[in-house]
Amino acid sequence: xxxxxxxxxxxxxxxxxxxxxxxxxxxxxxxxxxxxxxxxxxxxxxxxxxxxxxxxxxxxxxxxxxxxxxxxxxxxxxxxxxxxxxxxxxxxxxxxxxxxxxxxxxxxxxxxxxxxxxxxxxxxxxxxxxxxxxxxxxxxxxxxxxxxxxxxxxxxxxxxxxxxxxxxxxxxxxxxxxxxxxxxxxxxxxxxxxxxxxxxxxxxxxxxxxxxxxxxxxxxxxxxxxxxxxxxxxxxxxxxxxxxxxxxxxxxxxxxxxxxxxxxxxxxxxxxxxxxxxxxxxxxxxxxxxxxxxxxxxxxxxxxxxxxxxxxxxxxxxxxxxxxxxxxxxxxxxxxxxxxxxxxxxxxxxxxxxxxxxxxxxxxxxxxxxxxxxxxxxxxxxxxxxxxxxxxxxxxxxxxxxxxxxxxxxxxxxxxxxxxxxxxxxxxxxxxxxxxxxxxxxxxxxxxxxxxxxx
Ligand code: GDP
Ligand code: ZN
Numbered sequence: 001x002x003x004x005x006x007x008x009x010x011x012x013x014x015x016x017x018x019x020x021x022x023x024x025x026x027x028x029x030x031x032x033x034x035x036x037x038x039x040x041x042x043x044x045x046x047x048x049x050x051x052x053x054x055x056x057x058x059x060x061x062x063x064x065x066x067x068x069x070x071x072x073x074x075x076x077x078x079x080x081x082x083x084x085x086x087x088x089x090x091x092x093x094x095x096x097x098x099x100x101x102x103x104x105x106x107x108x109x110x111x112x113x114x115x116x117x118x119x120x121x122x123x124x125x126x127x128x129x130x131x132x133x134x135x136x137x138x139x140x141x142x143x144x145x146x147x148x149x150x151x152x153x154x155x156x157x158x159x160x161x162x163x164x165x166x167x168x169x170x171x172x173x174x175x176x177x178x179x180x181x182x183x184x185x186x187x188x189x190x191x192x193x194x195x196x197x198x199x200x201x202x203x204x205x206x207x208x209x210x211x212x213x214x215x216x217x218x219x220x221x222x223x224x225x226x227x228x229x230x231x232x233x234x235x236x237x238x239x240x241x242x243x244x245x246x247x248x249x250x251x252x253x254x255x256x257x258x259x260x261x262x263x264x265x266x267x268x269x270x271x272x273x274x275x276x277x278x279x280x281x282x283x284x285x286x287x288x289x290x291x292x293x294x295x296x297x298x299x300x301x302x303x304x305x306x307x308x309x310x311x312x313x314x315x316x317x318x319x320x321x322x323x324x325x326x327x328x329x330x331x332x333x334x335x336x337x338x339x340x341x342x343x344x345x346x347x348x349x350x351x352x353x354x355x356x357x358x359x360x361x362x363x364x365x366x367x368x369x370x371x372x373x374x375x376x377x378x379x380x381x382x383x384x385x386x387x388x389x390x391x392x393x394x395x396x397x398x399x400x401x402x403x404x405x406x407x408x409x410x411x412x413x414x415x416x417x418x419x420x421x422x423x424x425x426x427x428x429x430x431x432x433x434x435x436x437x438x439x440x441x442x443x444x445x446x447x448x449x450x451x452x453x454x455x
Pocket of ligand 1: 231336
């Protein structure tokens with residue numbers, strides 16, 4: 001059990017209407033009572049949990065703000081300890097003064113992630129849900145937030161438990177057979193063991209594959225928008241982002257330094273790399289567009305190849321098409337509003353996904369974002385489904401999968417059941433590391449080091 005009472009500013013620093021300091025630990029009531037006086041006659045030392053009281057915060061120099069204290073009584077709080085949340089006005093000065101007062105009253109400033117870590121150590125949440133808290137805070141798009149929320153509500157945890165439970169059941173069967181060898185494993189049972197293990201292995205493979213999708217949602221989709229000068233790349237980017245400002249920079253020349261633009265499209269985040277050359281059509285750099293396309297395409301997970309419907313295809317167009325290779329790509333035939341001169345059959349031959357836009361009129365945006373969803377396989381995404389959210393989790397799932405595969409091998413090769421059992425136990429260990437039931441201290445430290453202070 002932790003004995004120190006910790007305190008931290010839980011809201012972003014800056015000027016805001018309300019700022020909150022969270023105090024957690026066995027001394028939360030007492031320490032808070034030393035800096036807060038209720039105007040309603042409530043005594044924080046005795047007050048019931050889930051109640052709020054209004055009053056003033058003070059230090060040696062006197063009262064310095066009004067405040068509301070919300071009290072959560074252990075164990076029914078986020079951390080599992082007594083927690084007081086003190087909300088006062090949101091200025092940096094006030095919050096820091098209040099935090100100093102709390103520290104002088106006996107609290108220790110919390111380290112990054114320490115509240116969530118205590119929640120984990122007190123069994124309030126497993127490691128996957130703790131990680132989801134950080135993901136939720138960092139989420140940039142609607143879908144990323146939705147899947148982080150699902151993880152926070154335990155989607156990955158439950159999936160992991162479910163697989164773990166089947167493995168534990170298998171392992172106990174195995175031990176029974178190992179302990180009573182005279183009752184030989186019948187062929188039938190060997191077969192069913194094999195098919196069960198195979199199914200579990202497939203489940204783990206499918207689970208680890210969700211990492212890719214989740215990664216795209218969280219980190220954004222590295223997108224290359226390529227095409228000859230003047231086909232409408234900038235206009236399309238502006239249309240996608242919905243704001244002129246996010247792409248166009250008022251001072252010409254400054255765009256050279258821009259490495260990446262992030263554009264929110266229909267719940268997804270597109271990361272448009274190297275937009276410098278795309279912006280200024282009069283610039284000689286723009287002429288490098290075709291040559292630079294290759295590098296952009298190589299680094300992208302998604303290619304938007306833009307063509308001008310009002311012109312016949314040129315060699316440059318064809319060379320850009322050739323550069324798209326096997327990358328997930330969408331042909332965007334722009335300037336639909338003008339008289340059509342482009343030869344679509346060539347494009348249809350090379351691209352599975354074609355979208356017509358008139359970017360200047362803002363037409364075709366929905367079609368384009370729907371196509372992006374299709375190409376990136378994000379269309380039927382169920383945000384409540386379990387999803388592997390980071391490298392650590394994927395590593396655990398992959399190792400569990402490899403162990404199950406070894407178990408299948410051992411069984412096929414008719415090794416001893418002991419050998420099979422060892423592999424199954426190994427897989428169980430990996431899954432318990434995933435949820436944190438058996439994670440080493442180093443792993444736990446690592447997880448919480450990602451957090452910000454106050455969480
Ligand atoms: P980029 O060089 O590929 O980035 O092309 P721009 O986005 O800078 O557009 C080049 C020119 O084409 C600009 O004058 C745009 O206003 C114009 N343009 C872009 N999209 C359309 C469109 O859908 N229809 C028409 N008629 N003009 C467009
Ligand atoms: Zn441009």
